[in-house]
Amino acid sequence: MTTPSDETLAKMTQGGDNDAFGILVDRYEPKLLRYAKRFLFGYDDAHDLVQETFLKAYVNIKGFDISRSFSAWIYRIAHNEFINAIKRKGREPIPFFDTDTLFPHPTTQETADRAYLEKELSEMLDKCLASLDPKYREPLVLYYYEEKNYQEIGEILHLPPSTVGVRLKRAKEQLEKCYYKLNGTN
Amino acid sequence: MEPTNYHNDIREKIEHAIRDGAVKMRPRWQFITRAILFIVGTILVTLTLLFVASFIVFNLRQNGVWYIPSFGMRALGIFLMAMPWLLIMGAATFIIILQILVKRYAFGYGRPLMYSALGIIVLALVGGILLARTPLHRGLFEQAENDGLPFAGTFYLHFGENNFDQITVGAIQTITPPTFVILAPNNELYTVVVTPTTQTPFGAHFDTDDIVVVLGARNDHTIEALGMRTIDEQPVRHLHMMNKRLLQPLTP
Numbered sequence: 001m002t003t004p005s006d007e008t009l010a011k012m013t014q015g016g017d018n019d020a021f022g023i024l025v026d027r028y029e030p031k032l033l034r035y036a037k038r039f040l041f042g043y044d045d046a047h048d049l050v051q052e053t054f055l056k057a058y059v060n061i062k063g064f065d066i067s068r069s070f071s072a073w074i075y076r077i078a079h080n081e082f083i084n085a086i087k088r089k090g091r092e093p094i095p096f097f098d099t100d101t102l103f104p105h106p107t108t109q110e111t112a113d114r115a116y117l118e119k120e121l122s123e124m125l126d127k128c129l130a131s132l133d134p135k136y137r138e139p140l141v142l143y144y145y146e147e148k149n150y151q152e153i154g155e156i157l158h159l160p161p162s163t164v165g166v167r168l169k170r171a172k173e174q175l176e177k178c179y180y181k182l183n184g185t186n
Numbered sequence: 187m188e189p190t191n192y193h194n195d196i197r198e199k200i201e202h203a204i205r206d207g208a209v210k211m212r213p214r215w216q217f218i219t220r221a222i223l224f225i226v227g228t229i230l231v232t233l234t235l236l237f238v239a240s241f242i243v244f245n246l247r248q249n250g251v252w253y254i255p256s257f258g259m260r261a262l263g264i265f266l267m268a269m270p271w272l273l274i275m276g277a278a279t280f281i282i283i284l285q286i287l288v289k290r291y292a293f294g295y296g297r298p299l300m301y302s303a304l305g306i307i308v309l310a311l312v313g314g315i316l317l318a319r320t321p322l323h324r325g326l327f328e329q330a331e332n333d334g335l336p337f338a339g340t341f342y343l344h345f346g347e348n349n350f351d352q353i354t355v356g357a358i359q360t361i362t363p364p365t366f367v368i369l370a371p372n373n374e375l376y377t378v379v380v381t382p383t384t385q386t387p388f389g390a391h392f393d394t395d396d397i398v399v400v401l402g403a404r405n406d407h408t409i410e411a412l413g414m415r416t417i418d419e420q421p422v423r424h425l426h427m428m429n430k431r432l433l434q435p436l437t438p
Binding site for chain 1: 196197199200201203204209210211212213214216217289292295296297298299300301
């Protein structure tokens with residue numbers, strides 16, 4: 001028997017099948033918890049925020065367009081929850097307006113550097129991810145840990161894919177700076 | 187150590203909340219209503235922006251400011267000073283509101299802000315120019331003249347009045363080279379003196395009844411023209427004033 005797609009399960013939930021929503025929770029809970037813990041360093045309420053994400057998804061499930069990606073939709077809800085949590089705590093600045101979104105950028109190629117993650121970048125992420133601004137930390141988490149492409153990250157963060165590329169590039173530069181500073185090399 | 191039973195814990199809590207009725211799905215009609223309101227709001231803001239933009243163009247054409255850039259760089263300062271900045275700021279506010287609304291749609295946030303902002307500005311400019319050429323504002327102005335426009339009447343009658351002492355629009359009454367007598371919409375007659383340095387971007391041939399815009403400071407009832415050109419439309423204020431004058435003799 002084939003496994004129903006996320007969108008099929010969402011449609012079943014819209015029709016009142018709560019067990020279908022339970023399956024969606026099972027599918028997305030580990031992913032969203034990982035996203036929360038990587039993105040929300042130093043915040044102890046990742047678990048509650050993920051739970052709140054699912055509750056909001058359930059409440060708003062009839063507003064979900066099944067012709068679109070359920071994954072991007074639920075990640076978007078999670079993103080909003082996490083950003084609101086960061087704003088509430090007030091520890092990290094979340095800019096109201098970001099100049100990165102203003103001008104077109106040449107699209108940075110999505111390279112095969114996820115493989116590169118294995119060693120050096122992985123170490124950089126482990127040591128320095130927490131020191132990055134949320135606006136750089138989040139696309140890194142989505143790209144390297146959640147394995148989303150630029151288009152999907154753009155859908156989640158409501159950004160043009162080219163801006164996602166720019167943020168990832170700058171995020172990696174910041175990571176490198178931090179890493180070499182920690183290791184005392186240039 | 188981090189608990190390992192989060193997985194079941196979250197699902198159980200959610201199922202519990204659903205069973206107890208603590209959370210309920212919002213009905214589909216709420217989403218549909220919200221989407222419709224959003225679309226209606228976007229359309230209303232767009233129409234308001236087009237109306238304001240076309241009103242700006244209409245007024246600029248009426249009071250002659252629109253034609254000032256044709257007199258070259260030295261007229262640019264006067265042109266900028268004469269722009270209706272309050273209305274332009276109003277239009278800019280609507281552009282920002284529309285930008286915020288458009289950013290909620292995938293076609294808005296999926297592209298750099300500059301593209302959607304430029305798109306909206308071009309829409310406002312082109313739409314404003316085209317709408318200003320329709321009888322809309324002329325008709326509303328006439329209604330205002332006849333006290334048939336209760337709320338916007340004063341706005342229509344007074345906002346675009348020419349209060350710039352460097353720009354004068356009028357109909358040529360008499361020609362005695364190198365002077366012209368023009369009748370302005372404020373029912374005043376002005377003697378325009380044309381000198382060899384007067385800019386005439388569309389030629390120096392003028393006829394009686396031509397509607398012209400004159401660049402140059404009004405000194406009592408004389409204007410030494412820095413620039414002078416015909417314009418392609420009769421200001422609506424001028425038409426009304428001319429109609430009124432038919433009832434009384436023309437006296438300088």
